[in-house]
Amino acid sequence: MSLQDLTNTFWAPLLCLLLLGIPVSHTAKCPQQCICDQVQLRVACVNKNLTRVPSDVDEITVKLDLQGNDIQELPSGAFKHTPYLTHLSMQRCNIRRVKEGAFRGLGRLVFLNLANNNIEILYQESFDGLSSLKQLFIDHNRVEEIQPGAFSQLGFLNLLSITHNQLVYMPNLAFQGLQNIKWLRLSHNSLNYLDTEAFAGLFTLNRVSLDHNELQFFPTETMTRLPEVTRLDLSHNPMTYLGEDAVSMAKLTHLFLDHMSLQDLVNTAVSKSPCLVHLDISHNQLRVLQPFSEGSPKLARLNLAGNPIKCNCYLRPFREWAIRRKVKLLGTCGGPAHLSGESLKAVYPMDLRCQSQEAMLKAEFEEATRITPPPTQEPENKMKCPAHCVCENHHQQQ
Template identity: 25%
Template sequence: MVDCISKVMLHTAISCWQPFLGLALVLVFVGSALGCPARCECSAQSKSVICHRKRLLAIPEGIPIETRVLDLSKNKLRSVNPDNFSSFPQLEELDLSDNIIGSVEPGAFNALVNMHSLSLKSNRIKLIPLGVFTGLANLTLLDISDNKIVILLDYMFQDLHNLKVLEVGDNDLVYISHRAFSGLLGLESLTLERCNLTMVPTEALSHLHNLVTLRLRQLNIAVLHPNSFRKLFRLRHLEIDSWPALDSFPADTLQGLNLTTLSVTNTNLSAFPYQAFRHLPYLTHLNLSFSRIAHVQGGMLAELGRLRELHLVGAGLLAIEPYAFQGMRSLRVLNVSHNQLDTLERSAFQAPEVLEKLLIDGNPLVCDCRLMWLLQRRHSIQFGEAQPECGTPEGVRGRPFREFKESLLSYYVTCTKPRIRQNKTQLLFVDEGQPARLYCSADGTPRPTVTWLTPRQRHVTYKSSGRVAVHASGTLEIKVSEVHDSGVYVCVASNAAGNDSLSASLAVKSLGISDRSLYANRTSQYYTEPNSTATNGTNLFNMTFGLDLKTILVSTAMGCFTFLGVVLFCFLLLFVWSRGKGKHKSNIDIEYVPRKSAGAAAEGAEQAGPRRVNMKMI
């Protein structure tokens, strides 16, 4: 009975006090609002205090203790001390960006054990001493970019075991200590940009075993060394952007990486780094835009079988050769816009039917039979926002692909077979050591490519280099002729419509030993530029002659040895002949009649008759 009465009384009391409890909650909320710092905006629901762009000179008073989000960006704060945030243990996000902070003292964030985001971006910090980040064990994002930091010291991030994202770019960095990133066991994303680094901090990066994304932008690095990114076993996304001094990509630079995305843009690369990419079988996205890559050769990218997107925008491309994308069965997107391509043949692709998007606008395209496959697919393939247009021939210049009528394709999109001009067999005689030129030029649509076949069955093209080369005009040049260069050469001019050929014979005359010596030491003239003068003010003009002392001595010695050898051979021959005849007469009688001559003496001699002479063999 007593228990029942107690319960009834308790229920009655609660019912009576409910209005008062509601009023108390309202008062608490009002109290929180009244505790918001002047000129700041507070939210009781999100427990945030926003003091953005309030021209504050110091940390404002009246910030609620339970604040979780504090925004003090774009003010006039000059420093951060340990006492500034010790009263807000529940703080999770702190934004101090765009102030004039010049120093952050060690222990400034010791009490903020729950904080997971800290931004010190766009301040005037020159050095972050050890101990500044002590206590931030749960921090996941740290932004110290756009400051005046010159060096990253060893172990300065060692307490940030759970940090995921680190932004360090846009500083005056000249050096990163080898152990600066030690302790960042969970770091997944790192950005280094707009600083004074002259080489990749390989040793420092090697401590980031869980790094997934690395961005290196606007750096003055000219050389990439082999294994520049070693020990980054989990790196998947690498971005190298705006390195104007970078002109080569060594083969072993990316050794040991399993990248899926690689971007090397705004560089001075002049050749496609085929060898460097052979170690990347899992690559799906490749961007080499805004470089100086003129050609994509055939059959060099076969190991990138998983590549889905390739971007070569504004790279100065002149040609994509047949079989350039051989082996790339997964290629879906190709962006080669704003280059100098005149065509893109179907034979460049391993599987052209799977190509979904082709950006080829901004190229001087020649709409001939080589582009027929693309024009036939113009309604099923995506060209992006800008439609590709024909540059030539005249009848379709400026016409977008989608405006072509099916019935007109066979009329405009044609090719003509090559025809070699002056198609007559050439016969050329040259001396050994002299240059030789065989001419071959051809007409056709598209412009034919000229290839020469040597007597030794070697193919020489425009890209060949060395002693034997082909000029852009089709002329074959042998810079220094040799005897074995003699033979029949075949010029082959070919394009998509067919080919034409021409034979040319070359005969190289061999020189003697002395002639070769003279040729090896042939007369040469050296002179300076017209502006160059000697001490007396006259132009320098020096001549060296091939008949030097060494040449004369060698030639004389060889002549003497030859003469002595002939004389010795004759004596031996006579000796053998004489021995082979056995006994012989030692005396020989010779009878002769003197020649007639004018005068009495001659008549007297004729009357005397023939004369006899006796000779004795010694």
């Protein structure tokens, strides 16, 4: 080992201690069940069947990994012995409850992962003390209630992820206090209603994930109160209709409404989203589309894949609009037969014609005949059999 390597090995942990304000004269200690890295100031107690947070973790620890234990409850002051933590991982710990003040004293923590536990309620003071936290993961739990003020102390949080939980209803001011939030992930819940002020105060939020929920209508009033959102994902929700001015979001650039049940889309649905560039309405039930209004001048990409779109004369104005506005269309024709499977962007307006009523009836008859099998004919020489008898018909070749 060179003199330079020896110097780095000696000074690296000392420099880390000085930056964190930790006394240099500190004597290191390590719990028996854990693996400790005194250079990186990391402690890992993974899959050790621990039933509580070990109290003998070294005070100077910066990163603590407690994954795969059986810590069913986090009591108040559970981490008071490790005030210098910046990263804490507690996935798969069978946690059922985070009591008020459980994280008090962790004013330096920037990353907290509580995924894959059994948490049902986020209490008002559950996250008190986490004044520097930037990322919080509560995915794959059983959260069904967020009490008012649950996040009020998380003023520096950038990312909040509560996916794969059991949320049904989002009340007003549910996320009050998140003054620096950038991305809110609520995917894979059972949300069917959002209060008008559910996202009130989130003036820095620019990305919202609400896919895989139970929303039947676009939450217009709720979303209008998000002035900085640029990306919104509402895919895999059972919406059937998108009405006039449904999407009114000043800075929205990307909107995902795919894999829903849309049967009708009003041509002014996104007219009040002037910055919209990408709209994904693929895998719905849309058959006919009208030219979009002039309210979205920047729309450049429209995904229509997986829709049973009829490429006939009724689609001609829409196709002319797409060509004129240079909108890139993704998807194929769902009919009629001679255009079925043809790329939408390859079909010219002159190709979009409607058949006469006589031709349409003939095509429908031919289609029905092709689907319905002809009735089986019985042999002409089939012998009649008297009632209450059993007959056998032997045909012998001569």
